Amino acid sequence: MAIQKGDFITLNYTGKFEDGRIFDTTDEELAKKEDIFNPHGLYGGDIVIVGAGHTIEGLDEDLEGKEVGYSGNVVIPPEKAFGPGNPKLVETISITKLKDRNVHPGLPVEVDGRRGVISRVIGRRVTVDFNSPLAGKTVTYEYTIEKVIETAVEKIQGLLALYTGLRDLEVETADGVAKIYIPTGLTFNQRWLMAKNRVASELFKYADLKEVQFIEKITAESETLIPAEPEAKAEEESKAEAESETEESSEPEV
Template sequence: MAIQKGDFIKLNYTGKFEDGRIFDTTDEDLAKKEDIFNPRGLYGGDVVIVGAGHTIEGLDEDLEGKEVGYSGTVVIPPEKAFGPSNPKLIETISITKLKDRNVRPGLAVEVDGRRGIVTRVIGRRVTVDFNSPLAGKTVTYDYTIEKVLETDIEKIQGLLALYTGLRDLEVETADGVAKIYIPTGLTFNQRWLMAKNRVASELIKYAGFKEVQFIEKVTAEPEAEVPAEPEAETKAEAETKAEAEPETEPEPEVETGGSSESEA
């Protein structure tokens, strides 16, 4: 049966720039080989809901109509990948704002908590691009659709792994109600606090539940380690953050800040 919007699927992929450099992958061995391995990342395939914005638009669109087991490649322009480069995030600042004064084009720097790349140095002034390293780039994804998730438990656990980085959280389902048991440490995790309403709404919308309950569970047994806050956001997490926070204008004339460079 062809993949359609609303399907929960397991997806393996590798994202590349036009020059062939790999910036994201679900293959752990390849990530290590390419020196982009993230010890806090999950490998072996992501669970995504087709059409829910869990991956970039161009890849999401390409999934529809394919069959389970399909392997292929899609080339995605910036407007359907990670967006165009924003000229407002390219700023010229004084070299005194940088910790390292031995600056040169291509150097990664941090200014007031924002990460950027030096693009030009003129005297004591430095131009820094605070756009995501993926902005404005045409990218290619090689991907394989591994399976369509059929059971409610698979769907819930897959969605939780996507948003929390934790696999196999305890869940129960009965009479249209999903019960998700949350380790105590996760209740203080900013990533989870921002995502939990999104998880509930997507389970109701796409998995057909009428109610989702989050139950904090405290046991005498040691809890599974809760991942540290991520260095970068997936598209799904970025959209969750955008919904939770009002949009603000960037500050004038100074300072701003990808999976690693990704996220499908």
């Protein structure tokens, strides 16, 4: 059966620049070989919802109509990949703003907390491109559609892995209700706090659920069972309040 929008699929892929350099892959060994391995990343295939924007637009569109087991590649222009470069993010600055004065085109630099790459050097001034390294690039994705996910539990676990980086979280489903057991540490994760409403929304839309329950799960092994000492906690709160007052007092008057 052909892949269509709304399908949950397992997708393996490798993304390359036009010169053949690899910038992303679900193949762990290849990532290590190309020196782009992320120890916190998930390898072995991503579970994505076709048409939900979980991959770049050009790849997402190319998935539709393919069969399970399909392997191929697609060339994607910047406007359907990572977007065009923004000329406003290309700035010319004095070399004195750089820690390393031995500059040359292609050198990664950090200026006022922003990361960029030097594109040109003219005398004592340098042009720095603060765009994402992927912006404005035509890219090629080689990919394989491994399978379509059918069960509700696998769909939920796959979506959670995509948003949290954690595989096989405990999930129960019955009568259109999903109970998702969240480790205590995750409840304080900023990424998760921003993503959980989207996870629920996508499960309602694509997994035919009518209710999603996020349940905090605490076990005897949880490090968070040990509360902060009252005095230490009070000291931290006092410090936080003092820092807040300092920041407010330092704001310029209008």
